[in-house]
């Protein structure tokens with residue numbers, strides 16, 4: 001396997017461009033592919049010159065630094081130009097058939113040792129890479145929005161991924177000044193199963209009794225965050241949030257993990273085309289009613305996090321680190337459980353299991369377990 005010097009990016013929009021700029025800023029040569037010559041130019045103007053000129057104007061970057069970065073990035077509409085890449089990160093539109101075709105096309109033009117990685121949010125890496133020659137070189141490399149700021153990267157191993165490929169991707173992420181965590185292939189990987197179920201359970205309460213302002217406040221208090229979950233959803237887009245929720249439910253609801261039902265209030269809101277109104281009235285003044293939601297939210301986070309550890313999707317330490325880094329929660333789920341006491345954590349897990357949101361994790365099946373070894 002060659003040293004990674006040239007990085008290919010397929011799809012140069014929000015995510016692909018941020019990943020490419022990050023790599024070029026760290027000294028890698030970047031070749032991106034878009035659908036046609038017009039898009040190649042439009043994406044370059046928008047994400048490369050457009051974005052960097054603004055940084056120079058604000059004094060955050062010198063003209064010399066900008067020239068160095070722009071000199072490392074080129075675009076193409078032709079797969080043949082990707083042949084010199086040592087690593088290719090696919091960040092095209094989230095459609096399974098399109099991604100599968102992209103990897104087939106890459107397989108035909110790239111060297112047999114070129115590492116092929118996908119930045120998909122929802123598809124199993126194993127499925128996207130099915131039939132690719134030399135599958136030891138395939139993996140997932142999942143960046144988080146906004147990828148120029150959010151430091152977490154999930155390095156995803158599918159069954160076929162070789163140690164050499166995995167190690168090369170960990171080292172690549174570190175050289176890009178990211179915080180990589182090791183994750184095994186699983187629906188949504190490690191962080192999204194936690195985050196998505198959190199907002200599914202929270203938004204399901206939206207209605208006459210709980211307004212958006214109240215739900216946002218409950219999430220702030222439960223997690224100790226500055227920006228509540230409803231606010232974050234407005235930023236990431238309710239359409240994306242709804243589709244991710246539906247697909248996670250489809251993947252896991254009938255499995256031995258379980259997953260919450262797709263929340264109707266989230267669907268209705270996304271279809272209305274409006275974000276949550278975070279000033280839609282006073283915050284509910286009823287502690288018992290607030291506690292119902294808070295307990296359901298925390299129980300959800302504890303149940304899914306425990307399932308992820310039991311399934312060996314991620315280590316406890318990496319899940320703690322990943323959640324703090326990507327979601328900016330001050331504490332990871334296992335620290336939260338230890339701090340509140342395992343008897344209370346077990347009670348909250350039982351509440352969500354009894355409400356049919358998750359299956360009972362083994363750790364909690366026999367009653368109150370010992371505190372987590374952090």
Ligand SMILES: NC(=O)c1ccc[n+]([C@@H]2O[C@H](COP(=O)([O-])OP(=O)(O)OC[C@H]3O[C@@H](n4cnc5c(N)ncnc54)[C@H](O)[C@@H]3O)[C@@H](O)[C@H]2O)c1
Pocket residue numbers: 010011012013014015016033034035039090091092093094098102119120121122142143144145236
């Ligand atoms: N946006 C997020 O918050 C986020 C976060 C993490 C991961 N992701 C994942 O990253 C990927 C990209 O996300 P995005 O928001 O930038 O998507 P997007 O749909 O905005 O952009 C995709 C780009 O890919 C291009 N494209 C499509 N087919 C192509 C092909 N065959 N060859 C070359 N280019 C092609 C499109 O022209 C477009 O510019 C998706 O898989 C998404 O799930 C997104």
